[in-house]
Amino acid sequence: MTNKMKPKARILCVDDDPSILRALTWVLEKDYLISTAGNGDEALELMKTNDFDVVISDQRMPGMMGADLLYKVRQIQPRAVRILVTGYSDMEAILDSINKGEIFRYIKKPWNITDLKNTVAEAVELFHQTAAEDIVAIEQEPLAETMILLIDNDPEVIRLVKEIALDSSRVIQATTITQAMSALDQSENIGVLVTDLHVEGVDVSLLLKILKSRIPELMTVVLSSRSDSQDVINLINQSLVYRFVFKPVRKGVLNLLIQSALEKYHSLKRNPEAAEQRRQGQGVNPSAAEDHQAVAQQNLELIGSMQPLSQSAPADIPKTVFQRLSSVFSRLLRS
Numbered sequence: 001m002t003n004k005m006k007p008k009a010r011i012l013c014v015d016d017d018p019s020i021l022r023a024l025t026w027v028l029e030k031d032y033l034i035s036t037a038g039n040g041d042e043a044l045e046l047m048k049t050n051d052f053d054v055v056i057s058d059q060r061m062p063g064m065m066g067a068d069l070l071y072k073v074r075q076i077q078p079r080a081v082r083i084l085v086t087g088y089s090d091m092e093a094i095l096d097s098i099n100k101g102e103i104f105r106y107i108k109k110p111w112n113i114t115d116l117k118n119t120v121a122e123a124v125e126l127f128h129q130t131a132a133e134d135i136v137a138i139e140q141e142p143l144a145e146t147m148i149l150l151i152d153n154d155p156e157v158i159r160l161v162k163e164i165a166l167d168s169s170r171v172i173q174a175t176t177i178t179q180a181m182s183a184l185d186q187s188e189n190i191g192v193l194v195t196d197l198h199v200e201g202v203d204v205s206l207l208l209k210i211l212k213s214r215i216p217e218l219m220t221v222v223l224s225s226r227s228d229s230q231d232v233i234n235l236i237n238q239s240l241v242y243r244f245v246f247k248p249v250r251k252g253v254l255n256l257l258i259q260s261a262l263e264k265y266h267s268l269k270r271n272p273e274a275a276e277q278r279r280q281g282q283g284v285n286p287s288a289a290e291d292h293q294a295v296a297q298q299n300l301e302l303i304g305s306m307q308p309l310s311q312s313a314p315a316d317i318p319k320t321v322f323q324r325l326s327s328v329f330s331r332l333l334r335s
Helices: 019-029 040-046 066-076 090-098 113-133 155-164 177-186 205-214 229-237 251-270 272-280 294-305 316-334
Strands: 010-014 033-037 053-056 083-085 103-107 147-151 170-174 190-196 217-223 243-246
Touching: 010 019, 010 040, 019 033, 019 113, 033 040, 040 053, 040 066, 053 066, 053 113, 066 083, 066 090, 083 113, 090 229, 090 243, 103 113, 103 229, 147 155, 147 177, 155 170, 155 190, 155 251, 170 177, 177 190, 190 205, 190 251, 205 217, 205 229, 217 251, 243 251
Parallel strands: 010 033, 010 053, 053 083, 083 103, 147 170, 147 190, 190 217, 217 243
Antiparallel strands: none
């Protein structure tokens, strides 16, 4: 395949356990050029004289933790695609890996060989896509006004987002999923979605997956007052979240997250191939022979599988929301 056309990708594996490094090398060396490091300092030393396409790091290591290493990797070699591997569900590390290290995937030990190989292959492909993105000419026509869709009924969050976006984007506010879907149906310039993870008693993760399959360049910033580590890991591994932060959030932090999301959206908007790679990374393959009705049915089934988190919520609310979601999303898919 592409390995015959291109040089082998360069992978750096970092772990303080020599047996893990040997296992990673054994699994990957047939297809890639493998370098190893026993800790974060060794990895950074190697990066002074070598460029890498992908960096795979364990989280729990003496001295420098994996999330901290990947943050430094992002600064030194920003194009290197970053993968965090760990046997622990450390929420602080997970959030750092998203917001600071911008990791591509989060792999839990013990890892499956096939899944590991597939993840690394996707990371290498993403590296090539971002390389193409870097050569896009800087002088381009300005994008149409980018809007931010906010799905939240928290007055403080609403106030902060409107203050932050005052001079850069127009905010479309929605307090329900139904309002949000209607806004997406009516506007083509929404580039950033800021949302609570739970709206109307419903976990919006499945909705985010649907939106990403339809609008791969959409950047999602999730704010939440409650979640667990597995929720966040799932959001990472399905490419559903660009940034994640717990409430209450400071204005300065939220400003950085939104501005970064806008910049990433503009970058992907100018490079459709990179945006398409994001869509394909979620298991959606929109080829020329794609059966649009099948995709629509898949998305509507996902909507139908959503369940309210609170049993105390009125039974007719979820039903109404899902019926209207189906109607709005059907129109989106027909466009």
